[in-house]
Amino acid sequence: MEKSSSNHISRRDFIKLVTAAVGAVIVTGIGIPTIGYLISPALRKQDTEAWIPLGLLEKLPIGVPTYFSFTRKEVNGWENTVTSYGAFAVRKDTTNVLVLSNICTHLGCHVTWHPDVQQYISPCHNGHFDINGNVTFGPPPRPLDEFLTKIDGGNLTILFPPYRRS
16 A cells, blocks of 8 residues: 555654653743742842831930840842841930941951940950041951931931941
8 A cells, every 4th residue: 555645644753743742831831930940049139228226216325335236137049047237326415326337347356345445346356446436456447337327206227238437
């Protein structure tokens, strides 16, 4: 018997074609969402700025640095990191307040307020800062970083991250 014309496809070739088409649909249906899931964390924009509430301004004593701590959660892909930060708030008068980071500008150690000498002191290399965060002694190359502040309804809030003073 003669073979039929070339317009007809054999059963075997038809099954191969249908199997390849169904496989392509399945791979596309599963593959595209999977690729999207894998690369989407890298495409998300991180919110780096945030207003952090510190509490009522009237509770801060005038002229005495008060320590505050807060945490920030950072998401890097699927990794969640919670980091603790600190700040010293100094109320200058009834409406003005200065909020400084507690991170030394030399090596990143945490400074503490020493009321006996009226200075912030870094334990790493004995860096000293005055009440306004200016370097008075030691190796720190610049003053302590400062947070922008906002007083709303008597509540003190700071803008994270602090800005670099020079």
